[in-house]
Amino acid sequence: MMTPPESRNRYRDELGAERVTTVVIPHCGHALLPEQPAARSATAGNQKGKSMRVPSLKERSPLSVYLEHCRKGELAYQVCTDDNTPVFFPRAVSPVTGSGNLEWRVSKGLGTVHSTTVVYYKNEAPLNVALIDLDEGFRMMSRVEDIDPMQVRIGMRVKVRMHPGNEKQPPYPVFIPLLVEEGSPRRGGGGAGAQNHPGSASHPSLARRGN
Amino acid sequence: MDLERGSVAVVGAAESDLGQVAPDTGIVDLMAQATMRALDDCGLKLSDIDAVLSATTQSRYAPMLLAEYLHIKPKFLDGTFIGGSSFMSHVAHAHAAIQLGICEVAVIAYGSTQRTISRAMASAREYNPFETPYRPFLPASAYALAAARHMHEFGTTREQLAEVAVAARKWALMNPVAWEKEPLTIEQVLNARMVSYPFTVRDCCLVTDGGGAIILTSAVRARTLKKKPAYVLGVGEAWGHTTISNMPNLTVTAAAESGHKAFRMAGLKLSDVNMLSLYDAFTITPILFLEDLGFCPKGEGGRFVADGAIAPGGKLAVNTSGGGLSYCHPGMYGLLVMIEAVRQVRGECGERQVKNCEIALAHGNGGVLSSQCTVLFGSETAL
Known part of the structure; x- marks a missing residue:
């Protein structure tokens, strides 16, 4: 929970000092955690004394792990276990914390269209390109299939489907519309957990508007 | 220092x-x-x-x-x-x-x-395993994603985007070295060949x-x-992201930061500026920069440019050369953005000269709304 200075002790007063730790972040606005490295470092806790584990790149690359998951039909992403922040695109080192403590997770594959365009290549059917906000709190480029590209709408709920690719292109995740009946937790509204997710925290429009 | x-x-x-x-x-x-x-x-x-x-x-x-x-x-x-x-x-x-x-x-x-x-020969695209498979038509599709989001959040319309192209064309007709020589209407912009929705070819800069x-x-x-x-009264550099998938907020650019730095160095306020030279790679970009530099509130850019407001005779002189949309766009247009601002401050722009232009703002954009840099030029009297 981030609060302005005037209300910084509110939760400590309500819940007790043993349950609530207050960390003052200098020069921090109401703004977005990922855009304020100092803020994220502060919320990540005191790193002093911890030795940094920087992973080797001799055996496997972050991209190769991602693609292995794709071949198994899984959309993989990472979480920095130092501060529970989802990380995408895959990296060897976590942004902001610089930590190598990146844990691979498999996304449930449910998300929301954040923005969409339709590309008109000559002599080809129109092609959708979209930015998808995954429910786990990260954003990726993809496209929405099984629907007229012009009918893809911002805010539309979608679910992942692995495109098989071809001899030149490894399998890659695309999305299809999620039928309303299948149901899904509604996002947004700025719940407490949202603070840890750059996907939602850095996209205040989603938090403000919901889906 | x-x-x-x-x-x-x-x-x-x-x-x-x-x-x-x-x-x-x-x-x-x-x-x-x-x-x-x-x-x-x-x-x-x-x-x-x-x-x-x-x-x-x-x-x-x-x-x-x-x-x-x-x-x-x-x-x-x-x-x-x-x-x-x-x-x-x-x-x-x-x-x-x-x-x-x-x-x-x-x-x-x-x-x-x-x-x-x-x-394609002049500017080879770098392979990005998280974007290239989806075949965005870059850079146009990246700006289109920002424009679509702006339309969704703020009610900006394709007609308002087209206003930017039409204003640029009106200025270009007063620039003897501009590439485009014919008038352009909003309908022509809207009905031109679609490139990456919501952009037609007339929403995109020249090649x-x-x-x-x-x-x-x-x-x-x-x-x-x-x-x-x-x-050079003020200059500010800022960076927001590199790829469009990683842009923190599709409707807010780092121009807010670069502009703030430039104005702070110059000790000037927005109302001191007599003309703006804004990198217009696509019709959405001047709208975003007018907002982020502070010339109108966030979300109001589309309504701000409507009714010929940035065209000759409008309330604010923007891109008097005709811009990247109608004058010239040789891949990276930032230097020409500044040349027009310098000429306006010197009073060399003939028919399109802004009266008593003592201070001009030149704003550059790089990548996909990624790097932003603002320069304020002033005449001797502005010193």
Whole structure:
């Protein structure tokens, strides 16, 4: 929970000092955690004394792990276990914390269209390109299939489907519309957990508007 | 140590040949041509140049190529490449180098033959495993994603986007060297070939050859030269992201930060600015920059540009050259953005001259709304 200075002790007063730790972040606005490295470092806790584990790149690359998951039909992403922040695109080192403590997770594959365009290549059917906000709190480029590209709408709920690719292109995740009946937790509204997710925290429009 | 407001000035400014150049013309031919025209503009000699700054998509060694071509022995070289705003960054870097006494006379030059050799040849796309498989038509699709989001959040319309293109065309018709020569209507913009929704080809910048050069020196030396100096009153550089998938907020650019820095250095307020030269790669970009620089509230850009507000005779003079949309867009347009601002401050723009233009803002954009850089130029009276 981030609060302005005037209300910084509110939760400590309500819940007790043993349950609530207050960390003052200098020069921090109401703004977005990922855009304020100092803020994220502060919320990540005191790193002093911890030795940094920087992973080797001799055996496997972050991209190769991602693609292995794709071949198994899984959309993989990472979480920095130092501060529970989802990380995408895959990296060897976590942004902001610089930590190598990146844990691979498999996304449930449910998300929301954040923005969409339709590309008109000559002599080809129109092609959708979209930015998808995954429910786990990260954003990726993809496209929405099984629907007229012009009918893809911002805010539309979608679910992942692995495109098989071809001899030149490894399998890659695309999305299809999620039928309303299948149901899904509604996002947004700025719940407490949202603070840890750059996907939602850095996209205040989603938090403000919901889906 | 800070950059000193007005301690450095642009003293010479010139375009190379624009539009379409002869087959097999090299990018350095264009840079050298523009450099000699810019020297002629201010009365300095080639041997006066002791700093070369350049960036181009067609070579990794732009400033070194120009130094070799003209046999300049530079004390300072800068090949900073951050897309179309590179040249505004070069102004900041040249300003620092001149102020520190590392060099005295700097040339910032650019050349492109992308129309002649094709855009694909001039600017090879880098493979990105998280974007390339989806085949976005870059950079247009990235800006289209931002525009679509702006339309969704703020009710911006395709007609309002088209207003930007129509205003640019009206200005271009007053610029003898502009590529486009025919009037343009909102309907024509809307009904043109769709490229990446919501952009038709008329929402997208031109694909032309071209280049330019500007010469900078200290304010003290500037006053001894032929033309009225355009003083660098403020400059601000900022970065937001590199790929569109990683843009923190699709409707807010780092222009807010670069503009703030430039205005703070200049000690100016928005109302002091007489004309704006805003990088118009696509019709959404001037809308975003008007908002982020503070000329209208966030989300109001579309309504702000409506009804010819940025066209000749409108409430704010924006992109008087005709912009990247109608005048010239040789791949990276930032240098030409500044040349028009310098000319407006000098009062050299003929029919399209903004009256009593003492302060002009030039804003550069690089990548996919990624790097943002703002420069404020002022006349002697603005000092």
